Amino acid sequence: MSAIELRGVAKQYPPREPGSLPQDLLRGVDLTVRRGEFVAIEGQSGSGKSTLLHVLGGLDREFVGEALVLGCDLRAVTDAELAALRHTQIGFVFQSFNLLPALTALENVLLPDFFGDGVPDAERRAREALDRVGLADKARAHPAALSGGERQRVAIARALVARPPLLLADEPTGNLDARTGEGVIDLFRQLHREGMTLLIVTHEARVSHAATRILVLREGRLHADGAEAMETE
Amino acid sequence: MKIGKLIRLARGNLVRELGALAVSAGGVALGTGCLVFFLALGAGLQGVVNQVFPVSTREVEVVVPQLAIGNLLGEQKIDDATVQKLRALRGVAAAYPKMQLRVPAVTRFSGPFFGRELRMGLEVVATGLMPELIGEDARMPFEDRGESQPVPVVVNRRLLELYNKVFAPQRNLPRLTDSMLVGFQIPLELGRSWVVSRSLPDSQETSMQVVGFSERATLAGVSMPLAAIRRINRKYGADADTYSSVLVRAQSADDVGEVAAGVRKLGLEIDDTEQRYAVQIGAAVELVTLALSLLAALITGLAAVNTMQAFYASVRERTREIGVLRAVGATRGDVAAVVLAEAAATGLAGGVLGVILARVAGALLDQIARTGLPDFPFKPSTFFTFHTGHLALGVGVALLAALLGAFLPARAAARLDPAKALTES
Numbered sequence: 001m002s003a004i005e006l007r008g009v010a011k012q013y014p015p016r017e018p019g020s021l022p023q024d025l026l027r028g029v030d031l032t033v034r035r036g037e038f039v040a041i042e043g044q045s046g047s048g049k050s051t052l053l054h055v056l057g058g059l060d061r062e063f064v065g066e067a068l069v070l071g072c073d074l075r076a077v078t079d080a081e082l083a084a085l086r087h088t089q090i091g092f093v094f095q096s097f098n099l100l101p102a103l104t105a106l107e108n109v110l111l112p113d114f115f116g117d118g119v120p121d122a123e124r125r126a127r128e129a130l131d132r133v134g135l136a137d138k139a140r141a142h143p144a145a146l147s148g149g150e151r152q153r154v155a156i157a158r159a160l161v162a163r164p165p166l167l168l169a170d171e172p173t174g175n176l177d178a179r180t181g182e183g184v185i186d187l188f189r190q191l192h193r194e195g196m197t198l199l200i201v202t203h204e205a206r207v208s209h210a211a212t213r214i215l216v217l218r219e220g221r222l223h224a225d226g227a228e229a230m231e232t233e
Numbered sequence: 234m235k236i237g238k239l240i241r242l243a244r245g246n247l248v249r250e251l252g253a254l255a256v257s258a259g260g261v262a263l264g265t266g267c268l269v270f271f272l273a274l275g276a277g278l279q280g281v282v283n284q285v286f287p288v289s290t291r292e293v294e295v296v297v298p299q300l301a302i303g304n305l306l307g308e309q310k311i312d313d314a315t316v317q318k319l320r321a322l323r324g325v326a327a328a329y330p331k332m333q334l335r336v337p338a339v340t341r342f343s344g345p346f347f348g349r350e351l352r353m354g355l356e357v358v359a360t361g362l363m364p365e366l367i368g369e370d371a372r373m374p375f376e377d378r379g380e381s382q383p384v385p386v387v388v389n390r391r392l393l394e395l396y397n398k399v400f401a402p403q404r405n406l407p408r409l410t411d412s413m414l415v416g417f418q419i420p421l422e423l424g425r426s427w428v429v430s431r432s433l434p435d436s437q438e439t440s441m442q443v444v445g446f447s448e449r450a451t452l453a454g455v456s457m458p459l460a461a462i463r464r465i466n467r468k469y470g471a472d473a474d475t476y477s478s479v480l481v482r483a484q485s486a487d488d489v490g491e492v493a494a495g496v497r498k499l500g501l502e503i504d505d506t507e508q509r510y511a512v513q514i515g516a517a518v519e520l521v522t523l524a525l526s527l528l529a530a531l532i533t534g535l536a537a538v539n540t541m542q543a544f545y546a547s548v549r550e551r552t553r554e555i556g557v558l559r560a561v562g563a564t565r566g567d568v569a570a571v572v573l574a575e576a577a578a579t580g581l582a583g584g585v586l587g588v589i590l591a592r593v594a595g596a597l598l599d600q601i602a603r604t605g606l607p608d609f610p611f612k613p614s615t616f617f618t619f620h621t622g623h624l625a626l627g628v629g630v631a632l633l634a635a636l637l638g639a640f641l642p643a644r645a646a647a648r649l650d651p652a653k654a655l656t657e658s
Contacts, residue, residue: 080564083564
């Protein structure tokens, strides 16, 4: 059973200046991702990688075509149903971490628990997630007191706390040094081994090489890079 | 979203934006503080009016019409038969006839008066009342004990207030209290007048004794037992059969209209002079309170606009965070609820602060009035009456102003496109 099913997904941005043409970011994207797959999508800056990720995450509904994520037709559901999907089924990791500065690391990880029906046994799970990313001792620290790598790991812990089957990551190592980035990639490999479906957009080869399949987004369309990547241990 | 979690999430943002939100809360506090202050001032002044013009909603004073044709012909009068008719009217609980002293009388005092030497002569104006009307206000028996005994009198409290605040300071006389005067005897000469400088053939020297203070007593003079007035009037050949007025008490305030109609049918009228004064002054106080309250409402409205600007700025600054909230499962409603919870906290803080400010300002002005204003009749110990309802209203208005102010920013936050919000720099 597929985790993601896209058929002819297209998205156009309005012209930036009067008189100029609208910008086609996605031009009929077709994509099938099986459950448990680790897919990396490469592409140049401005190629529409983040836009595709927002569409897949139900954050952007202004597109044409069909999009099914974990069996949910993203264009057919209500806003509240989409929020519930993001809450329980999808974890997001952003390039710029996007932690709430007023909350501690633990509270940031607990953020999904604030909404919907909350997260069962949230506090224990949040501490486990922090422990898993090696930040058990930083639970009470605020984002300002954490390094870039630590912030990203808190963001990953937040994405994992609700134990979603699908993880979407947007340039997760983009703001990290090589060593810290490697730690994050190792974590993704581990999650993949545990059966989680991962879709990561990146322009870094070291991240792509961890994936089982690499796709390239070029001129608004997805292309296979010609060779299926070998699953790395 | 559960309320406890909502508060936790809002609290974090409130702490972070304390400066900007303190300004908003300050504006709300100023508006609601003014509102509570003016309402309390209005209620306090209304209390003073009620003290000066005590008006019963169940009682009316029935008199003979001054311009009645029957009155000109000597037919319109209030006698025992009329009083019986009044008592028989539907809705009447009781009727208490009153009779003026229709014989000239004076008092002449020379001697020690509570530590001061006093010489004075006054014309005595007296009204006869039924003892039941005075009731427990009389601390000694209020009944006629015959010609050889002092005539018991009851004095209106307002008269004592006027003496203490106006007459005593001007004449350097001692200030008096109820307990000092009860039992005090003053000479009384019946059948004599200072005004016309003449005496009736069998004028009599007696005395009157203060037996109590009551709001029921006449304001113009002293009140004596009805039987004593009747006896004195009869002795000097004055009219001792007709009454000057009747206090009619209705069974309830709702019955007063029907009672008044019955009174008019009997050819009598209701003297509502004092009630009209109370109503007119009360209306003036209410009008001024209303105008000042509207001013306070305007200030609160401006505070709401200020709150709106502060929350728009806050939402703009937190656009990306709002995108994150949506990404982890917040609905549009959740986002709006977070913003409104922050506004509610701001409004509550402003409301409580406003109430405290109003109370402090009231206490300060009372202190200034106590020390800076001269002592005048009916000067209250406080000019403010802070009803619990006013305080609740103040906090409620503050809450409402903050929520109304934050409504549009909350809606804007809820409507943010999460994808665009996440890419906001």
